[in-house]
Amino acid sequence: MGLTTSQLAQAVEINSETLRYYESRGLLPEPPRNASGYRLYPVQSVERLRFIKGAQALGFTLDEIKELLSLRANDRASKREVREQALQKVEQIEEKIDALETMRDALRHLIGQCSGDGPTSDCPILDGMTTHGIHAHSSTER
Amino acid sequence: MGLTTSQLAQAVEINSETLRYYESRGLLPEPPRNASGYRLYPVQSVERLRFIKGAQALGFTLDEIKELLSLRANDRASKREVREQALQKVEQIEEKIDALETMRDALRHLIGQCSGDGPTSDCPILDGMTTHGIHAHSSTER
DNA sequence: TATAACCCTGTAGCTAGGTACGGGGTCAAA
Protein backbone atom coordinates (compact mmCIF):
# COMPACT_ATOMS: atom_id res chain seq x y z
CA MET A 1 0.00 0.00 0.00
CA GLY A 2 1.10 3.52 -0.67
CA LEU A 3 1.44 5.95 -3.48
CA THR A 4 3.47 5.42 -6.58
CA THR A 5 5.83 8.12 -7.72
CA SER A 6 3.39 9.56 -10.21
CA GLN A 7 0.48 9.42 -7.79
CA LEU A 8 2.39 11.32 -5.16
CA ALA A 9 3.70 13.76 -7.74
CA GLN A 10 0.20 14.47 -8.92
CA ALA A 11 -1.15 14.79 -5.40
CA VAL A 12 1.23 17.61 -4.56
CA GLU A 13 1.58 19.02 -8.07
CA ILE A 14 5.22 18.40 -8.44
CA ASN A 15 7.31 16.79 -11.15
CA SER A 16 7.97 13.15 -10.37
CA GLU A 17 11.64 13.63 -11.17
CA THR A 18 11.69 16.18 -8.41
CA LEU A 19 10.68 13.50 -5.93
CA ARG A 20 13.76 11.52 -6.80
CA TYR A 21 15.76 14.68 -6.54
CA TYR A 22 14.44 15.41 -3.06
CA GLU A 23 15.21 11.86 -2.06
CA SER A 24 18.80 12.30 -3.24
CA ARG A 25 19.01 15.57 -1.33
CA GLY A 26 17.81 13.88 1.83
CA LEU A 27 14.54 15.76 2.06
CA LEU A 28 12.41 12.72 1.45
CA PRO A 29 13.33 9.47 3.17
CA GLU A 30 13.85 6.50 0.90
CA PRO A 31 10.43 4.92 0.57
CA PRO A 32 9.85 1.16 0.63
CA ARG A 33 9.73 -0.63 -2.70
CA ASN A 34 7.44 -3.25 -4.10
CA ALA A 35 8.65 -6.55 -5.58
CA SER A 36 9.63 -4.85 -8.84
CA GLY A 37 11.59 -2.13 -7.12
CA TYR A 38 8.91 0.54 -7.54
CA ARG A 39 8.73 3.21 -4.84
CA LEU A 40 5.64 3.12 -2.66
CA TYR A 41 5.34 6.26 -0.61
CA PRO A 42 3.45 6.36 2.67
CA VAL A 43 0.60 8.86 2.75
CA GLN A 44 2.52 11.07 5.17
CA SER A 45 4.75 11.97 2.25
CA VAL A 46 2.00 14.24 1.00
CA GLU A 47 2.16 16.31 4.15
CA ARG A 48 5.93 16.31 4.10
CA LEU A 49 5.98 17.64 0.58
CA ARG A 50 3.44 20.31 1.46
CA PHE A 51 5.75 21.32 4.24
CA ILE A 52 8.63 21.56 1.81
CA LYS A 53 6.63 23.63 -0.62
CA GLY A 54 5.34 25.89 2.13
CA ALA A 55 8.80 26.46 3.51
CA GLN A 56 10.07 27.21 0.04
CA ALA A 57 7.34 29.78 -0.41
CA LEU A 58 8.59 31.41 2.78
CA GLY A 59 12.05 31.70 1.34
CA PHE A 60 13.84 28.75 2.88
CA THR A 61 16.40 26.88 0.82
CA LEU A 62 16.30 23.11 0.55
CA ASP A 63 19.17 22.78 2.98
CA GLU A 64 17.37 24.94 5.50
CA ILE A 65 14.20 22.95 5.00
CA LYS A 66 16.13 19.80 5.74
CA GLU A 67 17.12 21.47 9.01
CA LEU A 68 13.55 22.40 9.78
CA LEU A 69 12.36 18.90 9.02
CA SER A 70 14.84 17.46 11.44
CA LEU A 71 13.85 19.97 14.11
CA ARG A 72 10.29 18.87 13.58
CA ALA A 73 11.23 15.21 13.88
CA ASN A 74 13.46 15.66 16.91
CA ASP A 75 11.40 15.72 20.10
CA ARG A 76 14.29 17.18 22.01
CA ALA A 77 14.33 20.17 19.70
CA SER A 78 12.89 23.40 21.01
CA LYS A 79 10.53 25.85 19.42
CA ARG A 80 13.18 28.41 20.08
CA GLU A 81 15.43 26.86 17.46
CA VAL A 82 12.68 27.09 14.88
CA ARG A 83 11.98 30.63 15.91
CA GLU A 84 15.64 31.47 15.51
CA GLN A 85 15.68 30.10 12.00
CA ALA A 86 12.58 32.06 11.14
CA LEU A 87 13.95 35.29 12.54
CA GLN A 88 17.17 34.80 10.66
CA LYS A 89 15.22 34.26 7.48
CA VAL A 90 13.26 37.45 8.05
CA GLU A 91 16.55 39.27 8.38
CA GLN A 92 17.87 37.80 5.15
CA ILE A 93 14.69 38.77 3.38
CA GLU A 94 14.93 42.31 4.66
CA GLU A 95 18.47 42.59 3.43
CA LYS A 96 17.29 41.59 0.01
CA ILE A 97 14.43 44.05 0.17
CA ASP A 98 16.79 46.83 1.16
CA ALA A 99 19.12 46.03 -1.71
CA LEU A 100 16.24 46.02 -4.15
CA GLU A 101 14.86 49.28 -2.80
CA THR A 102 18.24 50.87 -3.22
CA MET A 103 18.32 49.75 -6.83
CA ARG A 104 14.81 50.93 -7.45
CA ASP A 105 15.43 54.33 -5.92
CA ALA A 106 18.61 54.82 -7.89
CA LEU A 107 16.80 53.88 -11.08
CA ARG A 108 13.91 56.18 -10.28
CA HIS A 109 16.31 58.99 -9.65
CA LEU A 110 17.88 58.51 -13.06
CA ILE A 111 14.51 58.16 -14.74
CA GLY A 112 13.45 61.42 -13.15
CA GLN A 113 16.31 63.18 -14.89
CA CYS A 114 15.36 61.88 -18.29
CA SER A 115 13.72 64.38 -20.57
CA GLY A 116 12.26 61.46 -22.45
CA ASP A 117 13.11 62.26 -26.02
CA GLY A 118 16.05 62.74 -28.33
CA PRO A 119 19.10 60.65 -29.12
CA THR A 120 20.85 58.65 -26.43
CA SER A 121 24.06 60.62 -26.73
CA ASP A 122 23.22 62.68 -23.65
CA CYS A 123 20.99 60.22 -21.82
CA PRO A 124 21.15 60.76 -18.06
CA ILE A 125 20.17 57.15 -17.44
CA LEU A 126 22.97 55.72 -19.55
CA ASP A 127 25.40 58.26 -18.16
CA GLY A 128 24.26 57.36 -14.68
CA MET A 129 25.31 53.76 -15.15
CA THR A 130 29.00 54.51 -15.35
CA THR A 131 29.12 57.09 -12.63
CA HIS A 132 26.88 55.09 -10.43
CA GLY A 133 28.63 52.54 -8.29
CA ILE A 134 25.36 52.48 -6.33
CA HIS A 135 26.48 54.72 -3.51
CA ALA A 136 23.15 54.71 -1.72
CA HIS A 137 23.88 52.39 1.17
CA SER A 138 27.00 52.90 3.22
CA SER A 139 25.61 52.39 6.70
CA THR A 140 25.47 48.61 6.86
CA GLU A 141 28.68 46.68 7.17
CA ARG A 142 29.70 43.15 7.84
CA MET B 1 49.31 50.48 -27.15
CA GLY B 2 46.43 49.47 -24.98
CA LEU B 3 45.80 47.51 -21.85
CA THR B 4 46.60 43.88 -21.43
CA THR B 5 43.99 41.59 -19.98
CA SER B 6 45.39 41.75 -16.48
CA GLN B 7 45.85 45.51 -16.59
CA LEU B 8 42.27 46.06 -17.60
CA ALA B 9 41.07 43.53 -15.08
CA GLN B 10 42.92 45.30 -12.32
CA ALA B 11 41.75 48.73 -13.43
CA VAL B 12 38.10 47.79 -13.01
CA GLU B 13 38.56 45.23 -10.25
CA ILE B 14 37.28 42.29 -12.13
CA ASN B 15 38.62 38.81 -12.70
CA SER B 16 40.51 38.58 -15.96
CA GLU B 17 38.64 35.41 -16.85
CA THR B 18 35.49 37.47 -16.64
CA LEU B 19 36.79 39.69 -19.41
CA ARG B 20 37.01 36.70 -21.70
CA TYR B 21 33.59 35.69 -20.56
CA TYR B 22 32.11 39.09 -21.40
CA GLU B 23 33.77 38.94 -24.77
CA SER B 24 32.17 35.58 -25.44
CA ARG B 25 28.82 36.98 -24.31
CA GLY B 26 29.16 39.87 -26.73
CA LEU B 27 29.40 42.55 -24.04
CA LEU B 28 32.95 43.41 -24.83
CA PRO B 29 34.02 43.69 -28.48
CA GLU B 30 36.93 41.57 -29.53
CA PRO B 31 40.00 43.71 -28.90
CA PRO B 32 42.96 43.87 -31.29
CA ARG B 33 45.85 41.54 -30.63
CA ASN B 34 49.58 42.04 -30.66
CA ALA B 35 51.95 39.88 -32.67
CA SER B 36 51.77 37.07 -30.13
CA GLY B 37 47.99 37.04 -30.07
CA TYR B 38 47.71 38.89 -26.75
CA ARG B 39 44.64 41.08 -26.32
CA LEU B 40 45.28 44.81 -26.18
CA TYR B 41 42.23 46.67 -25.00
CA PRO B 42 41.61 50.30 -25.90
CA VAL B 43 41.26 52.60 -22.89
CA GLN B 44 37.55 53.03 -23.57
CA SER B 45 37.13 49.49 -22.34
CA VAL B 46 37.50 50.79 -18.81
CA GLU B 47 34.47 52.99 -19.21
CA ARG B 48 32.53 50.23 -20.89
CA LEU B 49 33.20 47.86 -18.03
CA ARG B 50 32.21 50.50 -15.52
CA PHE B 51 28.98 50.82 -17.41
CA ILE B 52 28.45 47.09 -17.20
CA LYS B 53 29.14 47.04 -13.49
CA GLY B 54 26.91 50.02 -12.88
CA ALA B 55 24.07 48.51 -14.83
CA GLN B 56 24.47 45.25 -12.96
CA ALA B 57 24.26 47.09 -9.68
CA LEU B 58 20.96 48.53 -10.88
CA GLY B 59 19.61 45.06 -11.49
CA PHE B 60 20.09 44.61 -15.21
CA THR B 61 21.06 41.22 -16.53
CA LEU B 62 23.95 40.82 -18.93
CA ASP B 63 21.56 40.39 -21.84
CA GLU B 64 19.77 43.58 -20.91
CA ILE B 65 23.07 45.37 -20.55
CA LYS B 66 23.98 44.26 -24.03
CA GLU B 67 20.76 45.92 -25.16
CA LEU B 68 21.58 49.10 -23.30
CA LEU B 69 25.05 49.18 -24.76
CA SER B 70 23.67 48.95 -28.25
CA LEU B 71 21.15 51.69 -27.53
CA ARG B 72 24.03 53.79 -26.38
CA ALA B 73 26.02 53.06 -29.50
CA ASN B 74 23.14 53.59 -31.88
CA ASP B 75 22.70 57.27 -32.68
CA ARG B 76 19.24 56.62 -34.05
CA ALA B 77 18.12 55.22 -30.72
CA SER B 78 15.99 57.43 -28.54
CA LYS B 79 16.23 58.22 -24.87
CA ARG B 80 12.69 56.95 -24.68
CA GLU B 81 13.85 53.41 -25.33
CA VAL B 82 16.30 53.61 -22.49
CA ARG B 83 13.65 55.10 -20.29
CA GLU B 84 11.33 52.24 -21.17
CA GLN B 85 13.93 49.69 -20.18
CA ALA B 86 14.55 51.46 -16.93
CA LEU B 87 10.86 51.70 -16.11
CA GLN B 88 10.40 48.05 -16.86
CA LYS B 89 13.29 47.21 -14.59
CA VAL B 90 11.76 49.25 -11.81
CA GLU B 91 8.59 47.23 -12.22
CA GLN B 92 10.45 43.95 -12.07
CA ILE B 93 12.24 45.08 -8.96
CA GLU B 94 8.99 46.06 -7.34
CA GLU B 95 7.52 42.68 -8.09
CA LYS B 96 10.44 41.08 -6.35
CA ILE B 97 10.08 43.42 -3.42
CA ASP B 98 6.40 42.61 -3.14
CA ALA B 99 7.09 38.89 -3.19
CA LEU B 100 9.73 39.28 -0.50
CA GLU B 101 7.47 41.43 1.65
CA THR B 102 4.77 38.83 1.40
CA MET B 103 7.20 36.19 2.61
CA ARG B 104 8.46 38.38 5.36
CA ASP B 105 5.00 39.24 6.58
CA ALA B 106 3.90 35.63 6.55
CA LEU B 107 6.98 34.67 8.51
CA ARG B 108 6.47 37.45 11.00
CA HIS B 109 2.90 36.39 11.47
CA LEU B 110 4.01 32.86 12.30
CA ILE B 111 6.78 34.08 14.55
CA GLY B 112 4.26 36.18 16.42
CA GLN B 113 2.30 33.06 17.27
CA CYS B 114 5.30 31.28 18.69
CA SER B 115 5.41 31.06 22.46
CA GLY B 116 9.14 30.58 22.14
CA ASP B 117 9.76 27.57 24.30
CA GLY B 118 8.95 23.91 24.56
CA PRO B 119 9.20 20.99 22.13
CA THR B 120 8.52 21.47 18.45
CA SER B 121 5.54 19.11 18.49
CA ASP B 122 3.10 22.02 18.58
CA CYS B 123 5.19 24.69 16.90
CA PRO B 124 3.01 27.22 15.11
CA ILE B 125 5.80 28.09 12.72
CA LEU B 126 6.36 24.51 11.61
CA ASP B 127 2.62 23.92 11.47
CA GLY B 128 2.25 27.07 9.44
CA MET B 129 4.51 25.73 6.72
CA THR B 130 2.14 23.01 5.63
CA THR B 131 -1.03 25.02 5.89
CA HIS B 132 0.57 27.98 4.34
CA GLY B 133 0.36 28.11 0.57
CA ILE B 134 1.32 31.75 1.02
CA HIS B 135 -2.03 33.42 0.67
CA ALA B 136 -0.61 36.56 -0.88
CA HIS B 137 -2.36 39.52 0.73
CA SER B 138 -5.96 38.64 1.50
CA SER B 139 -6.69 36.55 4.55
CA THR B 140 -9.41 34.12 3.52
CA GLU B 141 -9.11 32.03 0.41
CA ARG B 142 -8.32 28.63 -1.09
C1' DT C 1 0.10 -10.59 -27.58
C1' DA C 2 0.92 -6.19 -28.33
C1' DT C 3 1.21 -1.72 -26.92
C1' DA C 4 0.73 2.16 -23.96
C1' DA C 5 1.70 3.80 -19.67
C1' DC C 6 4.09 3.29 -16.07
C1' DC C 7 8.64 2.43 -13.25
C1' DC C 8 13.82 2.16 -12.64
C1' DT C 9 18.84 4.07 -12.98
C1' DG C 10 22.58 7.27 -14.08
C1' DT C 11 23.78 11.24 -16.17
C1' DA C 12 23.34 15.57 -18.72
C1' DG C 13 21.23 19.98 -19.33
C1' DC C 14 19.05 24.28 -17.95
C1' DT C 15 19.46 29.51 -15.85
C1' DA C 16 22.95 33.40 -14.53
C1' DG C 17 27.18 34.88 -13.92
C1' DG C 18 30.98 33.81 -13.30
C1' DT C 19 35.58 31.08 -11.69
C1' DA C 20 39.13 27.54 -12.17
C1' DC C 21 42.11 24.33 -14.45
C1' DG C 22 45.19 22.08 -17.70
C1' DG C 23 48.34 22.36 -21.27
C1' DG C 24 50.88 25.24 -23.80
C1' DG C 25 53.27 29.75 -25.76
C1' DT C 26 55.80 34.46 -24.74
C1' DC C 27 58.79 37.68 -22.62
C1' DA C 28 61.90 40.17 -19.58
C1' DA C 29 65.09 40.15 -15.89
C1' DA C 30 68.91 37.99 -13.28
Add this chain to the structure above:
DNA sequence: TTTGACCCCGTACCTAGCTACAGGGTTATA
Protein backbone atom coordinates in the same frame (compact mmCIF):
# COMPACT_ATOMS: atom_id res chain seq x y z
C1' DT D 1 69.47 30.26 -19.70
C1' DT D 2 66.35 29.69 -16.53
C1' DT D 3 62.86 31.34 -13.76
C1' DG D 4 58.44 33.60 -13.02
C1' DA D 5 54.87 36.30 -14.62
C1' DC D 6 52.20 36.87 -18.05
C1' DC D 7 49.13 35.31 -22.15
C1' DC D 8 46.39 31.96 -25.09
C1' DC D 9 42.46 28.38 -25.64
C1' DG D 10 38.92 25.03 -24.46
C1' DT D 11 36.52 23.04 -21.09
C1' DA D 12 34.91 21.90 -16.53
C1' DC D 13 33.09 23.46 -12.33
C1' DC D 14 30.27 26.32 -9.01
C1' DT D 15 25.33 27.67 -6.69
C1' DA D 16 20.13 26.21 -6.52
C1' DG D 17 16.68 23.76 -7.89
C1' DC D 18 15.10 21.44 -10.81
C1' DT D 19 14.05 18.92 -15.53
C1' DA D 20 15.04 15.84 -19.32
C1' DC D 21 16.90 11.94 -21.59
C1' DA D 22 18.55 7.33 -22.78
C1' DG D 23 18.05 2.74 -22.21
C1' DG D 24 15.96 -0.66 -19.97
C1' DG D 25 12.14 -3.43 -17.06
C1' DT D 26 6.96 -3.98 -15.56
C1' DT D 27 2.04 -3.77 -15.60
C1' DA D 28 -2.62 -2.97 -17.21
C1' DT D 29 -5.63 -3.10 -20.81
C1' DA D 30 -7.56 -4.13 -25.59
